[in-house]
Structures are given as structure tokens and as C-alpha cells.
Amino acid sequence: MKKLILALLSGALIFGNAWAIDVGQSFDDPELQARYEKIIEEVRCLKCQNQSIKDSNAFLASDLRREIRHLLEEGKTDDEIYDFLVARYGDFALYRPRPSGRTLILWIAPMIFLLFGAFAVWRVTRRRMRLPIDDEPMDGS
Amino acid sequence: MSKFLLPLFAFLLLVGMFVIGLTKDPSRIPSPLLGNPAPEYALPSLQDPDVLVGSADFAGQVALVNIWATWCPGCRQEHGFLMELAAENAVPIFGLNWRDNRPDALQWLRNLGNPYETSAFDADGRVGIDWGAYGAPETFLVDKNGMVVHKHIAPLTREIWERDFVPLIEQLEGGE
Secondary structure: OHHHHHHHHHHHHHHOOOOOOOOOOOOOOHHHHHHHHHHHHHEEOOOOOOOEOOOOOOHHHHHHHHHHHHHHHOOOOHHHHHHHHHHHHOHHHEOOOOOOOOOHHHHHHHHHHHHHHHHHHHHHHHHHHHOOOOOOOOOOO | OHHHHHHHHHHHHHHHHHHHHHHOOOOOOOOOOOOOEOOOOEEEEOOOOOOEEEHHHHOOOOEEEEEEOOOOHHHHHHHHHHHHHHHHOOOOEEEEEEOOOHHHHHHHHHHHOOOOOOEEEEOOOHHHHHOOOOOOOEEEEEOOOOEEEEEEEOOOOHHHHHHHHHHHHHHHHHOO
16 A cells, blocks of 8 residues: 555656646657657747746747647648747747857857867966976875 | 956956846847738737737838737736827827737726727737737837837836837838
């Protein structure tokens, strides 16, 4: 008995979230279903930022899921669906904004910072290597 | 000396970024509609489901499109000001009742007054999505060519109106 209760409780912990959203509204075609699930994970819920529309129960998120389902049923490609969203809500609607003139800075800034960091490390180590070694010898530990 | 200059510069740069970041409200998302044609729509009227109202109603004129709902506290907040605007005949206001229910919305207009030329009833939120709506109230300024000129998110006030809308409207009305 105890075991059963424990099993049910842990089941509730694991599956609780999965039941929260759009019960039984999936596609028959597993390929479409997979695309659908991938897309809704990529789209930000504008009403409840920092959640994807997959994770949100806000009505706007469920409306957007419905629109995405319709578009998939109409045979639209993933790119066309992302275009649909960006045209209405801007690049911000996608968690990974597609590289374009406007979002270029987002994509290259991390690399620039990395280069800066690498340059700084290089400068410092090079200077240190020129310094005379006058440290106490380290223990071999 | 230059030893301190670089870290200081980096620090100031960081401070500058924080200052910019802190004064920006991440819940206000710039609309890609600005400078683009207003999305067309034709929906049942709130008052009479058999009558279609929509973007054709404001074709060729400078107009406000106001997205509202009875579940939206900010809409109640701005409603008084919309009534004032309507009374002043400043610019025609076209309502998009978004994701609402009809009796509540009609009751609202009876109680608080109706500032709208027409009210479209967007029951399933489809048109709201076309307008990139994510949080009512949202107010759009549309020009005579049907272009979206300005978008305001959050309740409209006299102050915001005078500052953001009036100069644009004068420009639009003047530039014949």
C-alpha cells in the first residue's frame, strides 16, 4: 500500500506538468507533432516572458499554439511559421532570433567578448612570463 | 597610469550598459508593425453579430485602434480618457474587443460610456494576434494610408497623449 502511494505521488511529480497544457490536441502524424513541439518550445510567451508558449497557460500562449497548429495543418514550413510570428511580435518572440541585420549584434557580441578576454589573458601572461621568477618554491603537494 | 585606464573604461562601459538596461522596460516590446500597413480585419460587431466592422471603417483617415477587454484593469483605467478624446472629437477611435465575452463587454460600454466608432468582437483572439497584441490595452495610431504610425502599450493618459500622439497627429493631418 505504502509503495503504491509512493509510486502515485512520484508519478504525480513527474507527469504533473505534462498534463497542464493542451490535453489531446496533438497531431495524428508523429512528424507534424514533433515539429509542433519543437516550434512551441522556440517561441516566447509575450505575456509571461521567460516561459515558452509550450510551458505557459496564458490565453495568448494557447492562442498562439492554436495558430501554429493551423499553420502546420496548412502545410506551412517551420520558417514560414517563424516568419508569421516575427512579423507580428518581432524578433523578441523567438528564443533564438534568426541572424539578420537587426539581430547580428546578439550573435557576434559573445564572440567579440571572448576575443577581448583571450587578448587580455594573452597580454597578462606574456608580461608575467617576462618577470624574473622570485617566488618561493612551491610545495610539491 | 594606463594600467588603471583600461579597467576604468571597462567599468564605465558596464555602468553605461546597466543604466540603459535599467531604464528600459522589458515588458514593452517594440512592434514590428510600425511603419507597416495596419493588418486588415473584418469581424462581427460587438453590438450586432450580423454586422461586420473592421479596418475598412477607418480606411483613408487618421484613426486610433484600441485593443481592450473587460478582464483588463488597465482598460478600465484609460476608459475615462478615451471618453474625453471621443467627446473632443480629437480622432476617431475604433475598438477591438479582444478575447472577451459579449454581455460583459456590452455592459461595460453601457456603464462607462462608448468612445468607439465601431467595436469589433474578436472572440478567439485571431485578429489580436495579427496586430501583435500581447497585453491590453494597446493603442495604435493609423494614418490615412493605413500605415501604423505609433503604438502605445499600457493605459493611455492625457500626458502620454499630448506628448506622443498629438505631435504625430498634427503632422499627419497637416501633411496633405
